Amino acid sequence: MSVNSAQRLLQIKDLTVRLASGVVAVDSVSFELDRGECLALVGESGCGKTLTALSLLRAIPPEAGITNAISINLDGCELTELSRRRLRSVRGGRISMIFQDPAVALNPLFTIGGQIVETIRAHLGISRAAALERARTVLEDVGLKDTRRFLGLYPHELSGGQCQRAMIAVALSTEPEILIADEPTTALDVTVQRQILDLLIMLSREKGLALLLITHNLSLVAHLADRVLIMYAGQIVESAAVDELFAFPCHPYTRALLECIPKLDVKTDAPATIPGNVPAPGHWPAGCRFRERCAMARSGCEKDQQLRCLEGRPDSEVRCWLAAAGELRNN
Amino acid sequence: MKPLVESRNLGLVFKTGGLFRSSSLAGFRAVDGVSLEIYPGQTLALVGESGCGKSTTGRLLLRLLEPSLGKVYFDGQNLGLLGAAELRSMRRRMQMIFQDPYSSLNPRFTVGRTLAEPLRLHLGLSGSALPGRIARLLETVGLLEADKNRYPHQFSGGQRQRIAIARAVSVSPDFVVADEPVSALDLSVQGQIIRLLLELKRTLGMAMLFISHDLSLVRSIADRVAVMYAGRLVELADAERLFENPLHPYTRLLMEAVLRAVPEKDRKPRSLEDSQGKATRQRAGACDFRNRCRMAAPCCLEEVPKLIEYLPEHWVACHCIQS
Secondary structure (H helix, E strand, C coil), X not given: CCCCCCCEEEEEEEEEEEECCCCEEEEEEEEEEECCCEEEEECCCCCCHHHHHHHHCCCCCCCXXXXXXXXXXXXXXXXXHCCHHHHHHHECCCEEEECCCHHHHCCCCXXXXXXXXXXHHHHHCCCHHHHHHHHHHHHHHCCCCCHHHHHCCCHHHCCHHHHHHHHHHHHHCCCCCEEEEECCCCCCCHHHHHHHHHHHHHHHHCCCCEEEEEECCHHHHHHHCCEEEEXXXXXXXXXXXXXXXXXXXXXXXXXXXXXXXXXXXXXXXXXXXXXXXXXXXXXXXXXXXXXXXXXXXXXXXXXXXXXXXXXXXEEEEECCHHHHCCCCCCC | CCCCEEEEEEEEEECCCCCCCCCCCCCEEEEEEEEEEECCCCEEEEECCCCCXXXXXXXXXXXXXXXXXXXEEECCEEHHHCCHHHHHHHHCCEEEECCCCCCXXXXXXXXXXXXXXXXXXHHCCCCCHHHHHHHHHHHXXXXXXXXXXXXXXXXXXXXXXXXXXXXXXXXXXXXXXXXCCCCCCCHHHHHHHHHHHHHHHHXXXXXXXXXXXXXXXXXXXXXXXXXXXXXXXXXXXXXXHHHHCCCCHHHHHHHHHCCCCCCCCCCCCCCCCCHHHHCCCCCCCCCCCHHHCCCCCXXXXXXXXXXXXXXXXXEECCHHHHC
């Protein structure tokens, strides 16, 4: 689906993160995010998903790693050229982020209301009374209806799901255009996962918030995302619209991730797995980085792999020469 | 077959309302009237949401916590009557695996030292007998012998959980409590750990209590499943019976909450309410699930439903099913 430039909100070209030790952890990642769209960045721990998100906010401290990009463009504003001060207003202002573990992300010494009001005042520069009014509105938006009570509570007085809602409220309080959600449901009970999912669907569908969803869980992606980027060892290995990805997964890594989803409806003797681990940055094999764990690997995979378009699917790309040549179609 | 682990009317009350005021049985009932059996070599999955008392039940079964009510029998012996020395020797036969492999391993011990400790304490091994034993253990859980000289921070989450499993099985226990052993891991690694547990169960013949909040994980590992809500068991059955025919409305709710990996065309939020807030405080003489229950009837306010054998080998505690 081609989009006119008015809808494009964020465009990232060739983002690379080099850690302090000198090894590359995110390798030339490029993608776009449109207004109101939910883009999922999917892969196992250690693939570079979170680093990608942090680096596009330039939130990686210089002593930990160096971010390089040809361009990080937020609606015409080039983030790579902003001063630290200007950048601070983007971070947490126009682009907000929520994390996996709300109990760690919220400050245990401040009430929920205090944390929201502080965030609003830092970014929007409005009076305390107006900020309090706005805090009530966002708490209502995230489903914590008894706003008077929740404003005065401390994080430890909330359940896991309520904490996650409170963190989303802090993130939303500055009227961001983009919300980065890093494993927003992973630490929660299945029943609460469903509720947070509903909340994110509401924010994306009804409020038109653009979402960058970072997760290893493809079931969540199926319910929330419009487009999916599969990431492995610092690279994007497949990109496709959500329907196409689930109907015609191409890269062997994508297929393996789909296989790993536990099935409730059928009894399986043992759950599917992907053998081995994601190689750490600096230990990536030459050529296809997945080949050591890939059941389809054959000679030819040791050559460097480029993202290639797929025949008849102009909006999908895959970094596997076998899949691009149609060799894996019936497996 | 005689059960290996058996609990009778097990309960734990946390005192509330001040130091001097509370009598021993007033307060918050974290676990209430739990009776279950675990047979040798079998896996019982204990499923429920955070705070329902499933971890507490696991700890009570190992007598890591002292029950306020009821008894636990391990291999026919009442654990509550054992003295400190007897209990310590009994501990060899029952082990635990924790959810978070980042905090359950001592960061200042090498893997070798972590594994040597239970071997020394429980089996009396020392000196030259240890290295060979440790090497075999590491191999059993899919790690390398050379890994014994490394520290926990040098491993990934899945590998750390393998170390924790190696430590638990090192003393050949008859019974292991695995408390959410894969919840902190990636899906691809969850499968690896479940496979490892299945293999160990087969080769070592150990019984297991597998605690989880996710029913979809339980299906491949459990022989029987117990569902817990607000400290009480609400359904108990063979895994196949439970998955084919869930009876309790709470079990059904847990099943519906599992996301299917199928893209949804029409995406509408179902409900924005925080339903955990609706989980009411316990009230004597009423079903705790009534406020979240689609089938709730007036009788649910009048009496706590008892766990009864509604179908053969299929127990459920719900007025609306039973009537």
